[in-house]
Amino acid sequence: MNQSVINVSELHCSYGGFEAVRGVGFDVGPGELFALLGTNGAGKTTTMETIEGHRAPTGGKVRVFGMDPMRDRARVRPRVGIMLQHSGFAGDLTVAETVRLWQSMVSRPSAVDPALEALGLKHRRNVRVKQLSGGERRRLDLVLATLGNPEVLFLDEPTTGLDPESRKATWEIVRNLLEAGTTVLLTTHYLEEAERLAHRLAIMHDGRIAVSGSLTDVLATQRARIEFELPEDAGKLPDLAGEIRGEASGRIEVRTDRLQHDLHAVLAWARERDVRLSRLRAQHASLDDVFHAVQQGDHQQDSSQQGDHADIEHETRKAVAG
Amino acid sequence: MGSAIWALATAETKLLLRNKTVAVTAILVPLLLGFFMATGIGGSARMWALVLSMQVLFVLAFAVYFTATAAVTSRREDLYLKRLCSAEPHPAVVLAGTLLPAVVLGLLQATAMIAIAVLAGAPVPGNVVLLIVAVVGGAAMCVAAGLATSAYTATSEQAQITTMPFFLALFVGGIWAVNAQDSLPALLVPGGAVADLVRRSLTEGNWFTQVAGALPAIGMLLVWVVIAGLVARRWFRWEPRS
Numbered sequence: 089m090n091q092s093v094i095n096v097s098e099l100h101c102s103y104g105g106f107e108a109v110r111g112v113g114f115d116v117g118p119g120e121l122f123a124l125l126g127t128n129g130a131g132k133t134t135t136m137e138t139i140e141g142h143r144a145p146t147g148g149k150v151r152v153f154g155m156d157p158m159r160d161r162a163r164v165r166p167r168v169g170i171m172l173q174h175s176g177f178a179g180d181l182t183v184a185e186t187v188r189l190w191q192s193m194v195s196r197p198s199a200v201d202p203a204l205e206a207l208g209l210k211h212r213r214n215v216r217v218k219q220l221s222g223g224e225r226r227r228l229d230l231v232l233a234t235l236g237n238p239e240v241l242f243l244d245e246p247t248t249g250l251d252p253e254s255r256k257a258t259w260e261i262v263r264n265l266l267e268a269g270t271t272v273l274l275t276t277h278y279l280e281e282a283e284r285l286a287h288r289l290a291i292m293h294d295g296r297i298a299v300s301g302s303l304t305d306v307l308a309t310q311r312a313r314i315e316f317e318l319p320e321d322a323g324k325l326p327d328l329a330g331e332i333r334g335e336a337s338g339r340i341e342v343r344t345d346r347l348q349h350d351l352h353a354v355l356a357w358a359r360e361r362d363v364r365l366s367r368l369r370a371q372h373a374s375l376d377d378v379f380h381a382v383q384q385g386d387h388q389q390d391s392s393q394q395g396d397h398a399d400i401e402h403e404t405r406k407a408v409a410g
Numbered sequence: 411m412g413s414a415i416w417a418l419a420t421a422e423t424k425l426l427l428r429n430k431t432v433a434v435t436a437i438l439v440p441l442l443l444g445f446f447m448a449t450g451i452g453g454s455a456r457m458w459a460l461v462l463s464m465q466v467l468f469v470l471a472f473a474v475y476f477t478a479t480a481a482v483t484s485r486r487e488d489l490y491l492k493r494l495c496s497a498e499p500h501p502a503v504v505l506a507g508t509l510l511p512a513v514v515l516g517l518l519q520a521t522a523m524i525a526i527a528v529l530a531g532a533p534v535p536g537n538v539v540l541l542i543v544a545v546v547g548g549a550a551m552c553v554a555a556g557l558a559t560s561a562y563t564a565t566s567e568q569a570q571i572t573t574m575p576f577f578l579a580l581f582v583g584g585i586w587a588v589n590a591q592d593s594l595p596a597l598l599v600p601g602g603a604v605a606d607l608v609r610r611s612l613t614e615g616n617w618f619t620q621v622a623g624a625l626p627a628i629g630m631l632l633v634w635v636v637i638a639g640l641v642a643r644r645w646f647r648w649e650p651r652s
């Protein structure tokens with residue numbers, strides 16, 4: 089990646105005796121949205137907070153704009169916006185007072201009212217923050233994180249607890265920021281969110297990156313599936329590139345890297361013999377499939393090696409090419 | 411970052427005034443206590459020294475020390491300090507802005523107290539510099555002690571208990587230092603040095619002799635600022651224990 093905005097290599101983070109992050113590496117280029125996925129406890133937030141400069145890594149290197157986010161805090165912070173996973177407000181300040189306080193703390197403030205309006209909070213401007221609903225607080229979080237016109241935006245589970253309407257509003261804002269050239273690092277456990285927004289993503293598991301790359305790359309790590317039911321006496325299936333699971337008659341599942349090829353072979357075979365394939369389904373792997381494969385630890389990529397980021401990239405490309 | 415400190419301090423002042431418990435403890439309690447002492451006890455020079463010392467210590471304890479402890483603890487408890495740390499200003503600026511209202515409140519109230527005492531018949535301080543050192547140095551000590559105390563205070567309710575030891579140290583030291591004049595051990599207790607400086611500021615005499623006599627108290631005040639500052643630096647937390 090040329091001129092990466094965020095550069096993480098061999099990152100290790102420990103709390104006391106527990107190593108929450110065990111050798112994570114990735115780059116995020118300018119204007120790119122990189123999503124970190126994983127279940128709770130995978131190490132996403134720790135990784136995020138280390139890149140934000142909230143904590144020092146126990147090992148490895150983190151660079152933002154080529155600088156150390158802790159040591160060069162004064163030069164990095166004015167250019168980034170941070171939305172923490174858990175943080176609070178001064179409940180006795182009103183929405184407007186909170187935003188105005190933030191405005192006077194950033195170098196490049198944007199106007200208060202449009203920011204509140206974009207997230208549907210304008211009519212709540214004179215309400216004490218403690219009276220806001222959870223979703224409204226989360227939206228106020230986003231207002232504050234973006235108020236300083238950041239070049240890099242960190243969003244740690246930005247839509248957790250939001251209703252579908254607010255979630256869409258958040259996505260819209262993130263898309264607008266991306267169009268304006270903002271670089272975004274996002275954590276989420278909504279796969280749909282990553283699918284809609286991310287240019288590239290990584291799935292973390294047990295403090296490591298299990299798989300990373302573009303959505304296509306990541307999806308290609310799991311094989312596509314063809315499913316159908318065979319009637320009795322249908323005979324032997326043709327030779328396929330993929331692996332055939334199931335009985336000669338009954339439910340058949342084909343796992344394949346060459347969906348089009350195998351699907352064509354199956355359909356041609358069926359037509360030739362006038363076999364009816366009921367409940368036929370053919371689909372590429374979904375992010376959901378990859379995610380579950382990672383969780384169950386049967387993901388084919390060996391994530392126990394450290395510094396395997398490049399290998400994974402390589403493997404995923406091979407998978408795409410194959 | 412000057413504007414950031416100012417904005418933080420303004421917000422913090424609003425929060426202080428909007429929380430009734432803190433507002434009453436920080437503003438009304440010391441004023442009332444000081445007022446009753448000034449109108450009820452005064453008389454001899456020695457009694458006036460006690461009245462003024464205690465007034466200054468009330469202000470330092472309630473308006474500065476307790477307010478600082480409660481403010482920082484409750485902002486941390488609310489995860490608000492963590493949010494402020496994710497913003498642009500340096501954490502030191504965040505702390506300065508958060509603590510500034512307590513210090514300003516303390517200085518204003520100390521001035522008001524001394525004015526009340528003088529109107530009630532107390533001698534006009536002969537050495538104003540020593541009085542200023544007592545109030546400003548005491549405020550510095552109390553802010554640092556407030557930070558240190560908040561390090562072992564989980565909730566703002568707990569602050570009412572965790573602040574007790576230092577409260578006692580302030581008042582015991584103060585009464586001791588005024589009663590046993592020129593007693594060095596009394597200066598070792600946090601309130602002792604402040605009271606000693608207040609008492610000396612009320613005396614008449616050569617300015618330089620007065621300041622020279624006050625050097626042990628000034629030194630001890632500094633030592634307490636440093637000790638509290640080091641404790642705060644070592645154990646202060648920006649986030650609640652998880």
